[in-house]
Amino acid sequence: MFTKINDMVSGFVSILKGLAVTGKNMFRKPVTIQYPFEKPAMTARFRGLVDLYPEKCIACSQCVKICPTAALALETTTNPQTKKRAAAVFTYNGELCCFCGLCQEVCPTAAMYMNKCYEVAYYAHDDLTKIDLLKADKYAHLAPPKVKEQKT
Amino acid sequence: MEQTPGWVTLGKDALKPVVAFLKDGPGAFISLHCLTGVDRKEAVEVVYHLYSFEHRVMLTIKVILPNADLTIDSITPLWAAADWLEREVYDLLGVRFAGHPDLRRILNPDTWTDHPLRKDFKMAGVVPKPVK
Amino acid sequence: MNYPWMALLFLVVKGVCILAFFAVNAMFLIWLERKVSAKIQNRLGPMVTGPHGSLQLIADTVKLLLKENIVPTEADRFVWWLAPFFVAVPTVAAFLCIPFSATWIVSDLNVGILFICSITSLCVLGVFMAGWGSNNKYSLLGGMRSAAQIISYEVPLLLSVLVVIMEAGTLSMQGIVHAQEVGWFFLKPNVLVAFLIYLISATAEVNRVPFDIPEAESELVSGYHTEYSGMKFSMFFLAEYANLFIISAVAATLFLGGWLGPWRPSAVWFLLKVYGIIGFLMWVRWTLPRVRMDQMMAFAWKILTPVSLINVLVTGWLLVIKG
Amino acid sequence: MDFEELIINMGPQHPSTHGVLFLQLKLDGEVVVDCQPHIGYLHRSIEKIAENRTLVQFVPFTDRLDYIASMNNNVGFCLAAEKLLGISAPPRAQYLRVIVAELNRVASHLLAIGTFAQDLGAYATPLFYALRDREKVVQIFDQLCGQRLTYDYVRVGGVSGDLPPGVDQLIRDFIAYERRMLAEYHDLLTGNVIFCARSRNIGVLSKEAAVNYGVTGTNLRASGVAWDVRKDEPYLVYDKFDFKVITGQKGDSWDRYDVRMREIEESLKIIEQALGGLPEGDPVAKVNKVFRLTGETYMRTENPRGELGFYLVGDGGPLPYRLKIRAPSFSNLSVLPYLVRGLNISDTVCVLGSLDIVMGEIDR
Numbered sequence: 001m002f003t004k005i006n007d008m009v010s011g012f013v014s015i016l017k018g019l020a021v022t023g024k025n026m027f028r029k030p031v032t033i034q035y036p037f038e039k040p041a042m043t044a045r046f047r048g049l050v051d052l053y054p055e056k057c058i059a060c061s062q063c064v065k066i067c068p069t070a071a072l073a074l075e076t077t078t079n080p081q082t083k084k085r086a087a088a089v090f091t092y093n094g095e096l097c098c099f100c101g102l103c104q105e106v107c108p109t110a111a112m113y114m115n116k117c118y119e120v121a122y123y124a125h126d127d128l129t130k131i132d133l134l135k136a137d138k139y140a141h142l143a144p145p146k147v148k149e150q151k152t
Numbered sequence: 153m154e155q156t157p158g159w160v161t162l163g164k165d166a167l168k169p170v171v172a173f174l175k176d177g178p179g180a181f182i183s184l185h186c187l188t189g190v191d192r193k194e195a196v197e198v199v200y201h202l203y204s205f206e207h208r209v210m211l212t213i214k215v216i217l218p219n220a221d222l223t224i225d226s227i228t229p230l231w232a233a234a235d236w237l238e239r240e241v242y243d244l245l246g247v248r249f250a251g252h253p254d255l256r257r258i259l260n261p262d263t264w265t266d267h268p269l270r271k272d273f274k275m276a277g278v279v280p281k282p283v284k
Numbered sequence: 285m286n287y288p289w290m291a292l293l294f295l296v297v298k299g300v301c302i303l304a305f306f307a308v309n310a311m312f313l314i315w316l317e318r319k320v321s322a323k324i325q326n327r328l329g330p331m332v333t334g335p336h337g338s339l340q341l342i343a344d345t346v347k348l349l350l351k352e353n354i355v356p357t358e359a360d361r362f363v364w365w366l367a368p369f370f371v372a373v374p375t376v377a378a379f380l381c382i383p384f385s386a387t388w389i390v391s392d393l394n395v396g397i398l399f400i401c402s403i404t405s406l407c408v409l410g411v412f413m414a415g416w417g418s419n420n421k422y423s424l425l426g427g428m429r430s431a432a433q434i435i436s437y438e439v440p441l442l443l444s445v446l447v448v449i450m451e452a453g454t455l456s457m458q459g460i461v462h463a464q465e466v467g468w469f470f471l472k473p474n475v476l477v478a479f480l481i482y483l484i485s486a487t488a489e490v491n492r493v494p495f496d497i498p499e500a501e502s503e504l505v506s507g508y509h510t511e512y513s514g515m516k517f518s519m520f521f522l523a524e525y526a527n528l529f530i531i532s533a534v535a536a537t538l539f540l541g542g543w544l545g546p547w548r549p550s551a552v553w554f555l556l557k558v559y560g561i562i563g564f565l566m567w568v569r570w571t572l573p574r575v576r577m578d579q580m581m582a583f584a585w586k587i588l589t590p591v592s593l594i595n596v597l598v599t600g601w602l603l604v605i606k607g
Numbered sequence: 608m609d610f611e612e613l614i615i616n617m618g619p620q621h622p623s624t625h626g627v628l629f630l631q632l633k634l635d636g637e638v639v640v641d642c643q644p645h646i647g648y649l650h651r652s653i654e655k656i657a658e659n660r661t662l663v664q665f666v667p668f669t670d671r672l673d674y675i676a677s678m679n680n681n682v683g684f685c686l687a688a689e690k691l692l693g694i695s696a697p698p699r700a701q702y703l704r705v706i707v708a709e710l711n712r713v714a715s716h717l718l719a720i721g722t723f724a725q726d727l728g729a730y731a732t733p734l735f736y737a738l739r740d741r742e743k744v745v746q747i748f749d750q751l752c753g754q755r756l757t758y759d760y761v762r763v764g765g766v767s768g769d770l771p772p773g774v775d776q777l778i779r780d781f782i783a784y785e786r787r788m789l790a791e792y793h794d795l796l797t798g799n800v801i802f803c804a805r806s807r808n809i810g811v812l813s814k815e816a817a818v819n820y821g822v823t824g825t826n827l828r829a830s831g832v833a834w835d836v837r838k839d840e841p842y843l844v845y846d847k848f849d850f851k852v853i854t855g856q857k858g859d860s861w862d863r864y865d866v867r868m869r870e871i872e873e874s875l876k877i878i879e880q881a882l883g884g885l886p887e888g889d890p891v892a893k894v895n896k897v898f899r900l901t902g903e904t905y906m907r908t909e910n911p912r913g914e915l916g917f918y919l920v921g922d923g924g925p926l927p928y929r930l931k932i933r934a935p936s937f938s939n940l941s942v943l944p945y946l947v948r949g950l951n952i953s954d955t956v957c958v959l960g961s962l963d964i965v966m967g968e969i970d971r
Binding site for chain 1: 320322323324325326327328331332567568570571572587
């Protein structure tokens with residue numbers, strides 16, 4: 001480890017240098033936050049859980065096709081008068097979802113989007129695997145996160 | 153610099169002497185960059201990517217093995233890098249490398265019996281439908 | 285008045301005080317270490333239980349006490365059960381001779397420093413028993429490393445203490461403090477060298493970074509106490525921090541004038557010095573990487589031991605000159 | 608007396624095996640006689656998954672290969688796909704890809720340095736500093752693409768979103784900040800006597816052995832081979848930037864650490880130049896395009912861990928017929944038994960840390 005006297009001296013100095021670095025850092029502001037009491041703001045593009053504006057959805061099932069993990073399942077009905085398709089059952093499997101954001105990009109009417117929820121916890125397994133996207137209050141029990149203001 | 157557009161197909165007996173020449177000869181293909189296999193249903197292609205630092209050339213060599221006889225000479229004596237890569241090809245595609253010092257499965261458990269990258273491998277679980 | 289009765293009562297009270305101090309001090313040090321490490325690493329550290337997490341130690345203690353005591357099936361039961369006591373009991377015993385102030389000392393033995401040095405060396409027995417008894421390969425390696433380490437660092441440690449004993453002319457802890465009334469020992473250059481050697485070898489003695497080889501988390505998982513849980517683990521843990529206090533207290537007494545200070549109460553001075561040294565050791569711990577086993581042994585035998593031998597020689601020569 | 612070798616099972620759960628690596632060490636005392644790595648604990652058969660996904664759908668899976676450097680994987684896969692399809696991304700997208708790839712390289716190298724120091728027993732402090740600095744990169748990525756680990760930012764034919772306003776300033780701030788911080792790392796680790804004693808001359812990998820074992824990336828350069836795909840076979844717009852190829856002298860653990868440290872500086876330089884020369888235009892690619900894959904291609908890119916190669920074979924349909932991922936860590940790990948024979952346990956951990964492997968990529 002030490003072979004010469006000047007090695008010893010330079011070694012000692014290098015240790016002091018290291019101590020100076022950690023000593024300096026002792027007086028810096030902590031970079032962590034007290035998480036469950038203080039929550040970071042989510043960025044504008046943050047991809048949380050998949051969410052849907054049911055009224056905008058035209059049931060084109062593009063999102064279902066592009067989903068890499070088959071997390072979305074859609075059953076459609078056609079209105080006999082107007083010949084318009086509409087979503088009858090639209091379920092989202094939060095367990096399979098890989099949060100890639102392809103579904104929101106592919107949606108032609110911006111009906112599908114990803115909300116800012118990141119604290120995803122459910123009591124029952126089925127609640128997470130079969131989220132009904134057509135229901136308005138599907139994420140009501142999850143705390144609404146803060147969103148960072150986008151600088152312009 | 154453009155990499156080589158095509159590839160060379162070799163017979164399985166010719167492979168070992170040819171790559172040995174490529175490695176030690178004037179080509180100086182000293183790096184075995186990649187070794188893999190492709191299941192072509194009736195045959196398995198074993199693909200070698202050799203690289204020459206001196207000439208800045210990537211050479212692709214293919215050896216086509218019919219399903220009936222999936223054995224080929226191991227090139228582990230030439231490149232230590234081939235050791236794990238050949239084990240992987242054996243594990244995933246079932247190609248046997250004659251002369252490999254330790255031909256065991258590498259990614260799958262030793263008790264596994266199938267070769268998952270074969271096209272006839274039956275997959276269980278969720279497979280999303282491909283786009284039409 | 286029945287004097288023998290009173291003496292016994294005093295002894296019990298003192299014992300209880302020492303035990304209480306043993307536990308409270310260890311808990312405080314654990315909290316301090318967590319806070320110091322958090323500060324150094326730009327973190328917050330424990331914050332939830334009590335103001336700035338000051339009650340965290342109580343929560344931790346309760347948790348450790350309530351944890352299941354898991355005994356490995358293949359363990360050498362007798363040795364395994366005994367090991368934590370072999371580590372903890374000598375540590376408590378070493379508190380007997382530590383002078384907190386001119387009057388606050390359980391027993392001012394006339395061989396005080398010798399007593400402390402010898403009884404803390406017993407800990408290695410417990411560590412090795414733990415390593416052996418766990419019947420775990422990591423523990424065994426940890427135990428063996430610990431034995432080798434402590435035995436080799438004992439030599440420079442005692443040689444550096446010897447310098448102070450020569451200067452003070454006494455083995456009694458209070459005697460050493462009184463000898464420093466004319467000037468703290470570390471102001472003398474030869475004792476300063478001894479002080480540095482003492483700090484280094486004492487750090488090795490209590491298995492702290494950069495000499496935490498027996499525990500070596502990244503190599504040996506946890507070393508000798510890998511298999512321990514609950515109360516038994518907490519005994520190792522308490523002993524570790526109590527040992528840290530003892531080496532700092534000895535350093536403060538031998539080199540920094542013990543409880544001597546410009547004004548009273550003297551126990552405050554003593555504790556200030558001790559916690560100062562502890563703080564420095566913590567700072568070092570969270571800065572330096574760990575040395576390797578063979579490097580550490582080479583450092584002990586090739587550098588520290590010869591230097592401290594020469595130091596003893598020089599000290600003797602200086603004392604002879606002074607007459 | 609009867610002597611026996613001690614077999615120790617290091618992993619799959621062990622503090623310093625970087626994930627779920629299982630090393631079977633045969634010890635004589637503390638000296639490693641033989642080391643047998645067992646991998647595959649994280650095997651998800653990503654190559655098989657690729658055969659059932661379109662190119663766009665597969666990009667999120669590349670995030671899960673080398674999860675420390677997802678951006679680089681994204682870039683590598685998209686370049687392979689573009690090469691096969693014969694298309695190229697708009698210039699602005701190319702610059703953005705360089706910026707994100709280099710930012711992620713900085714983040715990855717920081718983490719490598721931090722974990723290496725942690726393996727050497729520097730209790731968490733360098734690791735926390737590395738994480739603190741990496742966090743800044745992660746926050747930039749969070750603003751850029753909305754995720755912190757699995758970005759899915761780069762798309763075949765472009766990227767998923769343009770630089771949001773304010774982010775270019777964040778990146779510039781980060782460059783200035785990181786340059787200040789690098790000096791601290793040097794003080795804390797590079798010259799530290801214990802750090803040097805632990806890592807110098809440990810696990811020396813000669814040039815010849817490195818090439819023979821297929822070792823690439825920083826580990827190859829540390830052995831003295833001046834080979835960097837960014838420089839020697841430039842992809843994207845790397846030929847427009849001025850940067851050095853860093854090499855080491857001996858190929859020991861310390862050299863591998865040092866090459867990473869100096870590469871961070873080079874990466875910062877590249878980011879600075881790329882930000883300065885960012886061209887105008889729309890870099891965003893449509894995701895719902897269907898590509899027909901024909902022929903085959905092999906594309907390699909310089910990842911933080913080495914050369915990541917994608918061998919992509921098409922059969923005329925939208926799905927790849929075969930995708931082979933040439934993972935750099937896979938080859939880098941295969942050299943471990945050769946390196947650690949004759950060293951002791953502490954050095955094994957040191958060598959493993961200096962090789963900087965990620966199990967997600969090895970097991971795929």
